[in-house]
Amino acid sequence: MIFKRSSLRQVARYFPIIIAVFASLLVYSCDKPGIVGSGLVPSNGNVVIDTIPLTNYVTSKIELYSGDRIDYSAGIYNDKLFGNVQATGLVQPSLVLPSNIDTLKPDDKIYMRFYIDSVYGDTNQTVTFDLEEASQRWRGRSWTVDSIPPASGNVITSFDVGHDDSIDVQMPQSWVSKYRSVLYSSKDASVRDSIFNIKEPGFILVPKTNGKIVSFQGQNTNLIIHDSVAVNAKTWAYSVKRTNETSVGDSLSQIYSTFSRVPSIKIDVKSDTTLTINGDTLNTKALSRVEMALYEDSTMMQNTLPANNVRPKVSNINIYYLESDQINFDVLKGPIGVAARNPKDGSFRYNLTGQINDIMLGHSNKGRFYFVPEGNSGIIYSLLLRTPQSVVRNPKLIITSVK
């Protein structure tokens, strides 16, 4: 055998030693990390914060469906900043199931119970409402905030709202009789309901005195029969008339949850080798956070509010993303998100990172971002928003990226 005495064969005996030396070198290195040479290398991947003003800003009016929300509002309040606001509520009670009560006698009492969610105005003021019968049927789901309540002039009772959390309004016996007659008009429930809808199209809560606007819970506006049986309202809604808004100039804009003035902005995004937003080139597409920041003029809001007067506090601005043909329809779907109030500086911040990334990935960017204080809950929220014309705290995008 020519390889019998080969040196290579002999070295094969030492192979385990060589492997062991290699392995020990590897093991020796594993657990000894440390920060060395931080001054030697630059910090690539610098986090950069860019601020891009939002300039493409317009306000528009969007039709708001104000029926069957969580609440409905009624009252009159002359706001020094946001104008004279008159809200008129509507509510239609339901017919109780005969099986749920003992016999309803002609002299039995029926109360209408209202639960109060919110007050806008003078908290010390007691205000009066007429409960007026509607002259015709109406539908909560198709009721808009501009709709004119179908007044009949037939006031069946009046009631006051002071500091109470709830109000029980005793219905007149004439109305109890009408209610009773419908209740026993037929054994067929659908026939009874049809008759009730014709005979009792609901009530209009007409504010009779100035001082505050009260928001009532819709679902919990009940008829109370025999002190224990609560019959939920069938439908409810409200209308708002606003006049004499204070002029605040171009740098500020009064906006409302009633959608009567909705600001919107358009963000132009061009994504090629670099990312350009509203004409500003970022030189990176690595976005860690894109935040829209909106600011209110809290000082003016506070200074225009007399003592003991309140406005429903705006904690969020709802953000809608709508294309032109979606306005007046897609708002029914709800917002894409909310800009929450930053407790540190009072700004409203909305995280747009996902949307901008989507646009970079080719999603459509034809729409505009619309802002509405709080949701369409039935409570009337107001906010004094700074516009792009504002010298300070104008709306902007705050972009944190890695370059």
Place this chain on the structure above:
Amino acid sequence: MKYINLVILFSLLSSGLVFGQNNNSINDKGSLYSYYGIGTLNDYRDSDAQGMGMSGIGLNVRSANLANPAMWGNVFYTSGSGGFFIRNIESSDNLNKNIKTNLEPSHFQLVIPVKRNKVGVSLGLFPISSSNYSYTKSNFISPINSATGDTVNYNVNNSGSGGIDYLELGIGWQINKNLAVGYAPSLVFGILKDDITTNFSSTAYQPIQLNRKISNIGFGNRAGIYFQKSRVFSDHDQLSVGLMASLPVHLSSTLSVQNYIASSGGTVSNPTKNLKNGNLRLPLRTGMGISYWINQKVLVGSEVLYQKWSDFQNIDGKHDSYLKDRIRLGVGTQFLPANKRSNSFFQNLAYRVGFSYDSGYLKLNDTSIQSWFITAGLGIPSKVGSSININAEYGFTGSKANNLIRERIFSLRISFNLTELMFLKHKIQ
């Protein structure tokens, strides 16, 4: 014996495969200096010459010699060479110290005689640089700028990898017993990657992964000349001189950036376009080596390499101010205890020691990043020309002065040289 053959063959193939993985290393960390330029420079060295602190330009050795194309004509058997090395780096600055270890391939080469001892061709694959670093820096977003209104801390990790490789097909011609020349065109390619990961202490911020890479491809040319003469000063001596020049290489380079982003469809790769195209130019590399067999047992040699990095051009077509011309000097000796085959294992080994100095091609913070190494090696030959070389290298790179780091480096290289005779034993028998 089959076992030894398989081990060597497997090792050769492994080194080739590791190349295909673009210089992956065990822990993805190496010299922090590899952040600069095209990374840490790897001189293609003959496995015998490594132990002598040289690359082997002027060294007449038994193995396939990658250092000088002129050597490829004087081959009788087809031979292959490959290997890998493990490098242990202890980095320290004035405050801290850390230790990293990398396992990397060194080279792969196949030399085939077209006309024995007259004309041969060589196919080689070897890296000339490797980028292999990882470091993390911390910073913060102040409360006034942060989305949360609180301080948001973040870490940025930079991790570099890749390098420049040569795939070379060359020819050597032994003109006469004294003179040989060689030429090797090559495909030069490689990707230099910098992966940047940014993580924030607040979930309000999306982590960012940003992958930058410069892809390079081009053609290179290398030529060598080798002269040897026996009986110069005595009856048993031999003097050899080699020259090698690798011409500047113009690489077509593309910078691209890719990042991963969170969208409504989940985290996806953001399609990127090439940000920049340009031409990266590698500079002229020349070398000269002299070796002298004093007798049949003792060889001494020295070598000088020069690279004109002041001519380097980055992808922007500009010269990087921190690059400077490089000179590498090596000197070493080899001792063969027996000039013919002995029954003693240790008598058959080749013992080598050497020293090298490298001026480096970086000048950072007004300080040249120089290196000093001492080397030692063992050559373990077989009767049929195959061999295993085990070379160790110990030395220093850089300095702690001027906010730099000093690296204490220990490398262990294993190279395998395989001749076709190993597979012809049955015929020989």
